[in-house]
Amino acid sequence: MGKAFDPILIIEFLPTLIKYLGVTLEIVFFSMIFGTIIGIIVALPKLFHIPIVRQIVTLYISFIRGTPILIQLFLVYYGLPALLSIWNIDITRMDALYFVIITYSLSHGAIFAEIFRGAIQAIDIGQTEAAYSIGMKPLQSFFRIVLPQAIRIAFPNMANSIIGSLKDTSLAFTIGVMDMMGRGETLISSTAHALEVYISLSIVYYVIVLVFEKIFKISERYFNRYQPHGISSI
Amino acid sequence: MTIDYSFIWVAFKEILKAVPLTLVLTFVPIVIGFLIGLAVALIRAYNIKFLSQIANFYVSFFRGTPAIMHIMVIYFGFPILLDYLIKVFNLPFQSNNVPIVLFVITALTLTAGSYLSEIIRSGISSVSKGQIEAAYTIGMNTFQVVKRIVLPQALAQSVPNITNLIIGFLHTTSIAFLVSQKEITGAANIVASKNLKFLEAFIAAGIIYWVITLIIEALLYFMEKKAKSYSRNAF
Amino acid sequence: MIEIEGLKKKFGHNEVLKGINMHVEKGEIISILGPSGSGKTTLLRCLNYLESPDEGQIVIDDVLINAHKVNKKDIYQLRKKSAMVFQAYNLFQHKTVLQNVMEGLVVVQKKSVNEAKEKALEVLQKVGLKNKIDAYPSQLSGGQQQRVGIARALALNPEVILFDEPTSALDPELVGEVLEVIAKIAREGKTMIIVTHEMNFAREISDRIIFMDNGVVIEEGIPQQIFTEQKEERTRQFLKRMTPELDYSI
Numbered sequence: 001m002g003k004a005f006d007p008i009l010i011i012e013f014l015p016t017l018i019k020y021l022g023v024t025l026e027i028v029f030f031s032m033i034f035g036t037i038i039g040i041i042v043a044l045p046k047l048f049h050i051p052i053v054r055q056i057v058t059l060y061i062s063f064i065r066g067t068p069i070l071i072q073l074f075l076v077y078y079g080l081p082a083l084l085s086i087w088n089i090d091i092t093r094m095d096a097l098y099f100v101i102i103t104y105s106l107s108h109g110a111i112f113a114e115i116f117r118g119a120i121q122a123i124d125i126g127q128t129e130a131a132y133s134i135g136m137k138p139l140q141s142f143f144r145i146v147l148p149q150a151i152r153i154a155f156p157n158m159a160n161s162i163i164g165s166l167k168d169t170s171l172a173f174t175i176g177v178m179d180m181m182g183r184g185e186t187l188i189s190s191t192a193h194a195l196e197v198y199i200s201l202s203i204v205y206y207v208i209v210l211v212f213e214k215i216f217k218i219s220e221r222y223f224n225r226y227q228p229h230g231i232s233s234i
Numbered sequence: 235m236t237i238d239y240s241f242i243w244v245a246f247k248e249i250l251k252a253v254p255l256t257l258v259l260t261f262v263p264i265v266i267g268f269l270i271g272l273a274v275a276l277i278r279a280y281n282i283k284f285l286s287q288i289a290n291f292y293v294s295f296f297r298g299t300p301a302i303m304h305i306m307v308i309y310f311g312f313p314i315l316l317d318y319l320i321k322v323f324n325l326p327f328q329s330n331n332v333p334i335v336l337f338v339i340t341a342l343t344l345t346a347g348s349y350l351s352e353i354i355r356s357g358i359s360s361v362s363k364g365q366i367e368a369a370y371t372i373g374m375n376t377f378q379v380v381k382r383i384v385l386p387q388a389l390a391q392s393v394p395n396i397t398n399l400i401i402g403f404l405h406t407t408s409i410a411f412l413v414s415q416k417e418i419t420g421a422a423n424i425v426a427s428k429n430l431k432f433l434e435a436f437i438a439a440g441i442i443y444w445v446i447t448l449i450i451e452a453l454l455y456f457m458e459k460k461a462k463s464y465s466r467n468a469f
Numbered sequence: 470m471i472e473i474e475g476l477k478k479k480f481g482h483n484e485v486l487k488g489i490n491m492h493v494e495k496g497e498i499i500s501i502l503g504p505s506g507s508g509k510t511t512l513l514r515c516l517n518y519l520e521s522p523d524e525g526q527i528v529i530d531d532v533l534i535n536a537h538k539v540n541k542k543d544i545y546q547l548r549k550k551s552a553m554v555f556q557a558y559n560l561f562q563h564k565t566v567l568q569n570v571m572e573g574l575v576v577v578q579k580k581s582v583n584e585a586k587e588k589a590l591e592v593l594q595k596v597g598l599k600n601k602i603d604a605y606p607s608q609l610s611g612g613q614q615q616r617v618g619i620a621r622a623l624a625l626n627p628e629v630i631l632f633d634e635p636t637s638a639l640d641p642e643l644v645g646e647v648l649e650v651i652a653k654i655a656r657e658g659k660t661m662i663i664v665t666h667e668m669n670f671a672r673e674i675s676d677r678i679i680f681m682d683n684g685v686v687i688e689e690g691i692p693q694q695i696f697t698e699q700k701e702e703r704t705r706q707f708l709k710r711m712t713p714e715l716d717y718s719i
């Protein structure tokens with residue numbers, strides 16, 4: 001079980017680990033962007049009741065919500081090369097980081113789609129009717145009236161799932177990604193001070209989560225500026 | 235590279251044996267964590283001196299760090315702590331006699347407690363202040379108000395969130411495979427490595443998780459409907 | 470029976486009650502009138518210690534509390550002497566009508582379930598809701614909910630019932646049914662302190678009217694006197710605003 005516990009090491013490991021924070025944030029950032037795009041595309045068939053596509057989308061969302069991110073990661077890691085090899089595309093040598101970003105984007109896409117749909121459906125139909133009554137067209141009404149209000153409702157949930165994804169990046173090392181956690185694992189094999197490494201990692205994750213929470217709280221206040229009582233979530 | 239469909243079925247049958255452990259790792263922490271969450275939520279709601287500061291940090295830290303850290307820190311830290319206590323008090327056993335699964339359950343219980351406390355707390359704050367005052371004006375004491383007025387409504391309010399948490403925890407247990415637990419993911423990993431058929435094994439594991447998720451959701455949906463029966467019109 | 474002396478209450482720097490003295494006889498019906506923000510609600514809430522006064526003394530029946538030396542036990546004793554009817558009803562949302570009324574009887578007064586049920590049915594009959602005993606609050610109209618609120622208070626058989634604007638949250642067409650129930654209880658000789666903006670009701674039902682403004686009692690007297698020959702200018706101004714039709718009735 002390693003060597004004797006040495007609390008000083010917790011501090012000493014911090015700079016080494018923080019150097020790899022960039023990779024962690026890269027995963028969060030790209031999967032958030034792609035996840036949002038996927039989420040919007042996937043929300044549409046359910047909102048507009050498009051047959052068949054709607055069923056496929058429902059199945060996709062159900063699967064993502066029904067399985068651990070770790071399993072999704074393995075499925076993409078082993079499954080995507082197999083799938084693409086059918087068309088003779090070889091991605092077996094692709095950097096593991098891309099598999100992680102693909103997995104997390106797909107995962108976010110499903111979660112975001114549900115958040116968007118819920119938020120849009122939470123807007124009173126009266127808002128749309130009022131928009132039509134002053135002569136707006138459906139698209140105008142959607143983008144100018146419904147969407148801005150929906151974003152306010154969706155925001156706290158999106159913030160939550162982004163923080164969740166930040167914590168989930170700690171699993172990327174399982175397919176060999178050199179992020180903070182991956183670097184931690186190599187530190188463990190070279191120093192045999194596992195406990196100190198994990199405590200050190202916990203501190204970094206905790207601080208980053210606190211910073212994210214702070215940023216989200218400030219943005220939430222901005223989104224709610226025209227709400228008299230500052231309703232922060234539904 | 236091709237998929238060996240028949241091996242999915244082979245793996246499926248093998249992994250199925252790991253379902254009980256996954257369910258234990260899911261529900262034991264949720265049940266014990268519920269008690270922790272309840273205590274912590276009340277400590278915070280009633281702002282009990284000193285304890286509430288500890289409670290705040292506990293909730294914030296455990297919710298702010300990945301569950302894998304909780305497992306790893308306890309997996310590596312507990313034996314060190316235990317060995318230290320054994321040495322100090324001269325106790326007649328060894329830390330490596332403690333099964334790893336207990337460390338995992340301890341860690342996940344603390345994780346669950348922090349999330350549940352937050353859920354229960356938001357349930358508590360959903361009970362209107364007026365009802366609490368009304369309870370005081372008919373002469374109830376604080377304990378009676380908490381037990382009879384606040385908690386029943388707070389918990390009914392919490393059911394959907396607890397449902398989500400249970401599903402989340404079912405999935406979180408997958409990381410226990412990293413400390414070589416033979417739950418669903420661990421079992422899949424073993425079958426996969428033995429036969430070098432990773433994709434097939436993880437497809438089987440994915441299907442099993444998916445089905446369990448759907449079953450739990452369906453069960454909890456019915457419970458939820460029952461718990462909310464007093465507010466048929468309000469929602 | 471009720472004796473309030475030198476009651477003071479501050480919220481931060483805002484002194485809301487500036488030394489209230491008040492005396493209520495057993496069986497008396499008192500209405501408290503006054504402009505918004507004058508401290509009426511705060512006064513009622515001090516009487517059962519939902520707010521703790523900063524200074525003064527409250528006596529209800531044989532319970533005495535001084536703001537300077539209070540303990541939990543005294544507060545519970547004091548609360549058992551009174552019951553309150555809220556503007557927002559505050560019914561227990563997870564309990565049926567019958568359970569709402571039984572709750573205090575069983576939990577606080579330790580009556581047996583059968584005894585409590587009998588008593589609850591009796592008061593629910595009185596407020597005209599015997600046919601709704603199994604409904605949940607969310608299934609009732611505002612007027613019905615407030616009548617349950619009254620039944621919940623009445624069932625405890627308190628020395629005094631405190632009403633804080635019991636009809637202000639109601640649609641106009643539902644006000645009547647609630648006032649009727651209050652009048653009925655009044656006729657049975659229950660001691661009541663009612664904060665209300667229903668001037669005609671206050672005039673008809675009260676034995677005495679207290680007019681408050683800015684945290685002090687400006688004037689008190691029998692309804693006839695308060696409504697027709699006010700001594701104080703502020704009372705006159707307030708009543709003129711609230712009851713324009715009384716303008717020339719002197």
Ligand SMILES: Nc1ncnc2c1ncn2[C@@H]1O[C@H](COP(=O)(O)OP(=O)(O)OP(=O)(O)O)[C@@H](O)[C@H]1O
Nearest residue numbers: 480481483485503504505506507508509510511512
């Ligand atoms: N919990 C509180 N914290 C701070 N200020 C309060 C609080 N409760 C009441 N106040 C203030 O005390 C003053 C008196 O309030 P109160 O509710 O007693 O008036 P009221 O006479 O009942 O008015 P209304 O007729 O509108 O009900 C107001 O200025 C109010 O803002």
Ligand SMILES: [Mg+2]
Nearest residue numbers: 509510511634
């Ligand atoms: Mg008031």
